[in-house]
């Protein structure tokens with residue numbers, strides 16, 4: 551398969567730089583007139599497939615909401631992943647996995663290996679057991695043409711306490727993570743990205759990353775297109791802003807969801823022009 555970094559570049563050139571999240575919060579299910587059951591989860595997800603599959607460059611199902619319904623929820627996630635891919639969207643599984651290396655190899659098999667029922671185009675991972683513990687994930691992604699997004703400077707207010715801490719050599723933890731991911735990218739359009747919230751006040755330098763940057767926190771958490779521009783500086787072509795609730799609140803009308811998504815895509819047109 552063509553490496554994820556190249557596939558993402560083409561997808562954002564064609565559809566615009568935006569990642570729309572599928573986050574089936576129970577109150578959101580209810581506001582769409584759906585039950586907080588696996589049936590409601592399935593109906594919610596099918597509406598999202600219909601609304602986003604042909605339009606968005608990347609769709610990011612939040613795995614936590616599927617896991618909370620057990621194996622039946624994960625089955626819905628498997629189906630939705632396949633349907634989105636059939637419609638031409640790249641699927642980023644927001645699983646945020648992080649463990650010792652030998653266990654990461656099993657997560658890599660689950661999310662990034664051909665033939666796995668849960669395999670997506672890319673997965674989010676957490677580096678707080680040490681970036682080297684993620685090597686099995688980088689290896690599996692390289693082997694299968696998939697991608698990885700490593701948390702570096704997250705959008706939540708609690709993040710800086712850990713991520714702004716200073717490491718032995720004077721860099722912040724967030725900077726260290728960005729630099730380490732950059733060392734693993736083999737080409738300017740690498741398949742290994744980082745996560746930097748659109749809400750982050752003092753973002754790390756991404757000039758040597760050579761990979762995509764997922765910017766969650768747009769919309770419901772207060773991030774704006776101007777914030778994305780500020781965080782990315784001259785590296786804006788690598789940006790992949792992410793929005794969930796601010797689009798999903800327009801459901802269950804497929805037309806209204808599509809139009810909310812298109813408005814966001816337009817507001818980020820400056821990233822790809």
Ligand SMILES: O=C(O)c1cc(=O)[nH]c(=O)n1[C@@H]1O[C@H](COP(=O)(O)O)[C@@H](O)[C@H]1O
Nearest residue numbers: 612674704705747766767770771793794795
């Ligand atoms: O990895 C993520 O996507 C992520 C990282 C981060 O720093 N902050 C963050 O909000 N997210 C995810 O992005 C989504 C944000 O949703 P909204 O706030 O509704 O747009 C959720 O699924 C979060 O888990």
